[in-house]
Amino acid sequence: xxxxxxxxxxxxxxxxxxxxxxxxxxxxxxxxxxxxxxxxxxxxxxxxxxxxxxxxxxxxxxxxxxxxxxxxxxxxxxxxxxxxxxxxxxxxxxxxxxxxxxxxxxxxxxxxxxxxxxxxxxxxxxxxxxxxxxxxxxxxxxxxxxxxxxxxxxxxxxxxxxxxxxxxxxxxxxxxxxxxxxxxxxxxxxxxxxxxxxxxxxxxxxxxxxxxxxxxx
Amino acid sequence: xxxxxxxxxxxxxxxxxxxxxxxxxxxxxxxxxxxxxxxxxxxxxxxxxxxxxxxxxxxxxxxxxxxxxxxxxxxxxxxxxxxxxxxxxxxxxxxxxxxxxxxxxxxxxxxxxxxxxxxxxxxxxxxxxxxxxxxxxxxxxxxxxxxxxxxxxxxxxxxxxxxxxxxxxxxxxxxxxxxxxxxxxxxxxxxxxxxxxxxxxxxxxxxxxxxxxxxxx
Numbered sequence: 557x558x559x560x561x562x563x564x565x566x567x568x569x570x571x572x573x574x575x576x577x578x579x580x581x582x583x584x585x586x587x588x589x590x591x592x593x594x595x596x597x598x599x600x601x602x603x604x605x606x607x608x609x610x611x612x613x614x615x616x617x618x619x620x621x622x623x624x625x626x627x628x629x630x631x632x633x634x635x636x637x638x639x640x641x642x643x644x645x646x647x648x649x650x651x652x653x654x655x656x657x658x659x660x661x662x663x664x665x666x667x668x669x670x671x672x673x674x675x676x677x678x679x680x681x682x683x684x685x686x687x688x689x690x691x692x693x694x695x696x697x698x699x700x701x702x703x704x705x706x707x708x709x710x711x712x713x714x715x716x717x718x719x720x721x722x723x724x725x726x727x728x729x730x731x732x733x734x735x736x737x738x739x740x741x742x743x744x745x746x747x748x749x750x751x752x753x754x755x756x757x758x759x760x761x762x763x764x765x766x767x768x769x770x771x772x773x
Numbered sequence: 774x775x776x777x778x779x780x781x782x783x784x785x786x787x788x789x790x791x792x793x794x795x796x797x798x799x800x801x802x803x804x805x806x807x808x809x810x811x812x813x814x815x816x817x818x819x820x821x822x823x824x825x826x827x828x829x830x831x832x833x834x835x836x837x838x839x840x841x842x843x844x845x846x847x848x849x850x851x852x853x854x855x856x857x858x859x860x861x862x863x864x865x866x867x868x869x870x871x872x873x874x875x876x877x878x879x880x881x882x883x884x885x886x887x888x889x890x891x892x893x894x895x896x897x898x899x900x901x902x903x904x905x906x907x908x909x910x911x912x913x914x915x916x917x918x919x920x921x922x923x924x925x926x927x928x929x930x931x932x933x934x935x936x937x938x939x940x941x942x943x944x945x946x947x948x949x950x951x952x953x954x955x956x957x958x959x960x961x962x963x964x965x966x967x968x969x970x971x972x973x974x975x976x977x978x979x980x981x982x983x984x985x986x987x988x989x990x
Contacts, residue, residue: 614840616840617836617839618835619834619836620881622834623831623833623878623881623882624881624882624885651881652880652881652884652885652922653877653878653880653881653884653918653921653922653924654881655921656877656880656881656917656918656921656922657874657877657878657881659877660870660873660874660876660877661840661870661874663869663870663873664837664840664841664868664869664870664871664873664874665840665841667869667870668841668869687920687921687922687923688920688921688922690920692920693917693920693921696913696916696917696920697917697921699913699916699917700873700910700913700914700916700917701870701873703904703905703907703909703910703913704870704872704873704904704905704910704914705869705870705873705904705905706904707870
């Protein structure tokens, strides 16, 4: 089976790529979006995974930042939250319909290149604040995509926590030094934004030695 | 109600914009995609409609042509068909998942700007060859978008023929000189490609005087 995995370069989607590639009879491709995110440095990390696993890697420009303002992820005038990953802290990072836009493009690329499924790395911790990370959205979108272009959409980690995912990564020896999580997008992880905090908690929580260099920890 | 209408600058979607704007208590915005189509000149025509109706007009760059090759609409090495509009002639003009990509972005813009519905101008003649123009796709996509961002998707002409739409346009006095249909994308309509042939048949079929200048007719 040919699977096209949306990989941001973060922990969750990178683990998903390694996980898919570790199974028999899977041919895995990767797609990464350059959508105007301030943490664009994550693209280089996704590329490391593609190189290591020797996967086809589609890097797609989707200039969401140019037509949607007001999210801390794409608009530099909005401050990235520096508290624990929670519903309030994440609210400013919502990019409306981000996953639907990315999934539609990923399905188009899949259809044009003979992939049967698109994998997306949403997890349980995202449900409350990001409606397009919920299982009912993934199911509805899967139905629409099968009708539109014959490609299935699956989110294998949609019911897992980030700690569960780190557990899978630990088992598969995913090199987390090849992943990037910080919403601030500087060379080193800041260590204090909501996603850095969540990263630290998950990696330490499963007993891994954290290979990440943080500005503050 | 605030409606965001996807308008390519062609006859069908332009008629749909006039139709929506003619109803009471509707506030209509337009979104037009610059997706690398060779008939990019249609953007100027969409702009004429926005000017005439004084609607907000979002012109969005969605560089589909850069990541999907092989469709006559985005790839200049593929010849535009010059026979009647039919399933065979249209096959080379398929851009996989084009409507899903456009609808996802339109819904994001709608959600960010307080529009409740997105209108798309697919019609009955498109069903056979473009799977993402069929009513079952529109229904499935509507469900997914309501879950993802609270915006409804409607295709008011999905069961009509192009001639039916031209009939509505005739009743509403839509200025068809402000619309562009030719897949070749030159300044004048070629008059012989499949979409020009279909345009001529619809305009003449409802007894309008065709305001279009064709290279050949």
